[in-house]
Structure formats: C-alpha cells, structure tokens
Amino acid sequence: MKIELINVSKIYKNDVKAVSDVNVTIESGEFFVLLGPSGCGKSTLLRMIAGLEDITEGILKMDGMVANNLDPSERNLSMVFQNYALYPHLTVEENILFGLYKKKNMSKTEKIKKCKDVAEMMGLEQYLKRKPRELSGGQRQRVALARAVVSEDPVCLMDEPLSNLDAKLRTNMRKEIKQLQKRLGITMIYVTHDQVEAMTMGDKIMVLRNGRVQQIGKPLEIYNSPSNTFVASFIGAPPMNLIPGCIENGEIILDGGHRLGSLRFQQKRSIQEIIVGIRPEHLNITDVNNRCSINFNFSVKYKEILGTETIITVELGRQEMFIRCNGQVDIPIGKEVGISVETDKICIFDKETGMLINQLSDYLNDVKMISS
Template sequence: MSTVLTNVSKQYEADKTVLSDVSAEIQTGEFFVIVGPSGCGKSTLLRMIAGLTEISDGRISIDDKVVNNLPPKDRNLTMVFQSYALFPFLSVWDNVAFGLKARKDKSQSEIDERVNNALRMVNLEELKERKPRELSGGQRQRVALARAVASDAKICLMDEPLSNLDAQLRIKMRQEIYSLQRKLGLTLIYVTHDQVEAMTMADHIMVLHDSKVQQIGTPAEIYKKPANEFVASFFGVPPINILPAVKEDDGRINVNDDFQVNIDQEVPTGEFKIGIRPTEMKLEKVEELDANASVTSVEFLGDEKIVYAKMSNNDKEISVIVESNADFKAYDTIQVSATDNILVFNADGVNITKNAEDVVNA
C-alpha cells in the first residue's frame, strides 16, 4: 500500500505558497520522516495526506487510488497529534476504544481484543481506568500511540508527537515508536523539526525548506551526500562549517584566506564554498604570528570537546570536535587546517562534490 505524492501544492492565497510541487513515493511498511525548520509546510503536508487540509494542486494516491476528494475516515489511516488529542472525561481504555466504537463495524469482543492488545504493547494495562489528567506526558503519548495501534489502519501519520516531552523521555519514546512500527509493519509518515529523530528513526527522509523538497534519501545519503548547502547545514551537531573558498590561477585553493586545502576534483577557477564537518577539521596551538584563528569557547561533552573558534579573516565562526583530553581554552591562538574529506558547493549552494551526482536535487 504505497502512498504517492505527485506535484502536490498548497496555496492559501494567490501570493501565499505553502508547498510547491512536492513529489514522493512512500513504500509499504516504511518509516518515512518529513523534516525541516518551523514554517516550511511539513505539518500542512501531513494534514493534506490525512485529508484534513484540502490540496490546491497535484495528486495524492494511496494503494493506487487517488484520494484527493476522499474524507479522512475513508483513507484507512490514523493520526497521532502533537497535542495527544485525548478526551479528558474518558478513561485511557475508552480513549483508545473511541474510534473503533464510532465506526460501528466492529463487535464488542473485537473492540475489547484490539484495545487490550494495544494497551499491552505500550505498557498501559494497569492504567486503563485512569483519566488523562492523572497521567504524565509520556503516558498520554502512549495512549495516543495505543489508539493508533488499535486501529486496523496500515498507515499512521505522526505530527511532532514527542515535542512536548523532556529529552530523556523523547529518547525512550523514539525507541518505542520505532519498535512498534517494525513489529506491526506500519507505514509510518512522521513529521519533526528534530534532525536527531529523523536520522535515528527513518528509512527515508524528506527535507523541506522554502516550500520545496530539498532532498529525499536515506539518513546516510542525507548526511554524506547533501543535495545543497541547506541540507548540509541542517544535519549534524554541531553544524557543518561552510567557508568561502577561491581557486587561484596557479591551482591553489584558499579557504577564507586563512588556509589551503586539497580537493580531489576539478573546480572552476574563482569563488565557491566548501563544507567541512567539525570532525574533519584539525587544530594546533601556535604562536600568534603563525595563527589563523583564535578559540572563543570550549564545550566539554565527556568523551569529546567542541572547540569554537573565530577565523582571522572575515571573523568566520567555526566548530571543531576534538578528543576530551585536548588542551584548548578560550583565547588560545591556533592553526586550523582540514582533512581532504570536503564538500564543494557552487555559487547557488548546490553540492558539486565528486560522486554526488546521484543526489536528488530539488
């Protein structure tokens, strides 16, 4: 039961385009994550798939059937909202059973079996008589998950379901959602602005920005072969270092007028940009006369440190990951260099790195 989006667009007004020409094929049983910054249209896209928001142009197909004009109840899918959307006056059990009862096509014994199985899967059997106000945030999210599991829908849509939870609970719930999805064979379409959620859970990721698809790929493809400068900058903690570079007439490549790099491909003479991950930069303490940067701050993360520095020319900020025992502190003068593992972007921000030609561009 694949879900196919073909040139899907949404305009609220003539001059207000929320989404433009979004196309994707989401395979049966796939964990598909839609990610992007706030306001990029990802929740709108999910609501269009659900049938809660009308599309302006294009086509949405589920299992080879165009569903543009089908109401949500006829699309054979279920949705988990950011706000949980629980009925405060109903018990946990009745919240999970509500949708099944409303459809009136299930016997009471079948409803009982589905609800009890769903509660067992999310470890809420002992809390089934409680009201939502008596539950923690994580438990309320489990109720919402159980309601989705109890449905016989094979497609589940999730709109930033973990954003209201604290960091430790988000990690636990990520694992539980992933495990449930695999166990049930659900097609799960998941919206988030959190790159860590996207990278750790997805089979494929769609990156949205400025109303358009920037790239669709596996987590490894998105990270190692970003389609453009935006995708490269969006994924990675700390973010990739984007620096101006120029190829001189003699072939040398100068970065920010501070150091030189080797790039194993032909690049046009003139100006372009390079991307260097914080793990691919090297630092060395030197005297001020030999320095091309100075340390601004250092973050200790246990098994490693993040060194933040300001380059000598143009005051460009960079971040570098070093070993935890590396001795760097604020105001140290340093020499910055880089490995040969470098991404190359043209003037339009498109990735032109060698072997990146199979990257899906917008």
C-alpha cells in the same frame, strides 16, 4: 501501503503557498520523516495526505489509486497530533477505544480485547481507568500512540508527537515508536523539526524549506552529501562549517587567504566562487608546527567539554568554526593551535546557488595532486 505525491502544491485562501510541487514516493512499510524548520509546510503536507486539507494542485495516490477526493475516514490511516488530542473527559480505555470507531462490524467485547492488548503492549494496563489529566506527559503520549495503532491501519501519520516531552523520555519514545512501526509493518510518515529524531528514526528523510523539497534520501546520504548549504547547516549539531572561498588555478582558497594546502584539482567547471563545507568531526586539533599537508593556525575562542567529546570554537576571519574532538580536550582559551582538515570529506557548494557541486572525494580520481 504505498503513497505517492505527484506535483503536489497547497495554496491557502490567503494566497500563502505552503507547499510547492512536491514529488515523492513513500514505500510500503517505510519510516518516512518530513524534516524542516517551523513554517516550512510539514503539517500542511501531512494534513493533505490525511485528507484534512484539500490538495490545491497535483495528485495523491494510495497503493496506486488516486486518493485526492477520498474522505479521511476512507483513507485507512491513523494520526497522532502534536498535542495528543486526547478527550479529557474520557478514560484512557475510552480514548483508546475511540481509535476503533470506524470498525462498525467489530463487537464491543472484541474492541475491549483489542484495547487491552494494545494497552499491554504500550505498558498502559494499570492506567486504563484514569483520565488523561491523571497521567504524565509520556503516558499521555503513549495513549495517543495506542489509540492510533489499535486501529491497525496500514498508514500512521505523526505530527511532532514528541515535542512536549523531556529529553530522556524523547529518547525512549523514539525507540518505542520505531520498534512499534517495524513490528506492525506499517507505513509511517513522521513530521519533526528535530534532526536527531530524523536521523535516528527515519529509513528516509525528506528535507523541506519554504514548502519546497530540498533533498530526499537515507539519513547518512543526507548527512554526508547534503544537496545544498541549507541542508548542510540543518543536519548535524554543531552544523557543518560553511566557509566562503574561491577556486583559483584549480586550488581552493578560503576567504582570508588560507589555502587548502597541497590539494589542487583541475578546474573542470567555470565555478569560481564557492562555499567549502567541512563537518566539525573532519577537523582535528594538531600542534601549531605540525607538518601535515593542510594545517592552519588559530586561537581557541570557546570550548564545550561534554564528557565524551569536546566542541572547540575557533575564529576564521569574522566567522566561527567548530571542531569536534573525541574525549575531554581542555585547551586554554586564547591558545594557538593547528588544525588539520580531512580533505577527502569536504563538500564544495556553488556560492551563487548554494548547490552541492561535488564532494572532493569524487574528484580525487581525476585530480592532479601537486604538493606545495
């Protein structure tokens, strides 16, 4: 089922504007992630789609039909809540059967057969007679999922369904949910504040901040070309390095005086004050005397050797900068190192608005390269 939101806003009774003017189309069969920090309006938006919350302004369409005033039970969707919301006094089987309460025409035997099938698919056959309290967190989560998918509704809404699980279980459940969604071909709207979940599960991501859409796009589009500094720092861990600087005579100069070396570009716009965004993996540690085009010297302030990679922190003025190195890089704290920048990957943001001006790689075609 295709879902469209047209200029949708939500103002709560206490005048809190939780969602502002959201426009988006969620295609049928898409895994769509709503991503943003706590309080940005994710649950509000999801609850408006579910019909659990009135839409203050704007239009919700489901398969082209206006659905603003449809009763939740008429919307053909299932929902999984953050706290699972299982009935504690019912068994696993009864909880799953609850997902079929709308199916008035289905016989009891048919319902039980469906429940068995889904339980098998979710690896829950041996727990059908247990109560939720006799299950682990991951098993309870699977019951909540089973109850949602048993209905075979074309849309499934999930609100932070994995937040109560430990790291390993989350990784497994991420895969399970994604596979289940593809197998059933349903439209998924999935709320999370976890950027890893968003990146790994989403066909598309919508980033929200203070109820406003910041960017809608495929995970890698958002990662590579964040529309503003908020998105840039929200996606990626450690986040993109955001370093204030300016453009002077077509040359980028970071605050503190570091020049982005031989790289110059013709100034086509009047923007002077900028923020330079560099992902940690686009910085490389070099010898102090390395003669590559853009090379700064810093001393190592902190290091995290994680096994497959090492995160080195250096100080640039009062600001920290993260560098992601492959493998185990054991550099003593305080040691002077050189850092080279993959300049074609950097992002330039307008300092005043925080908006992406352009990626430098887009400039390179009509850029005048002058070696210093």
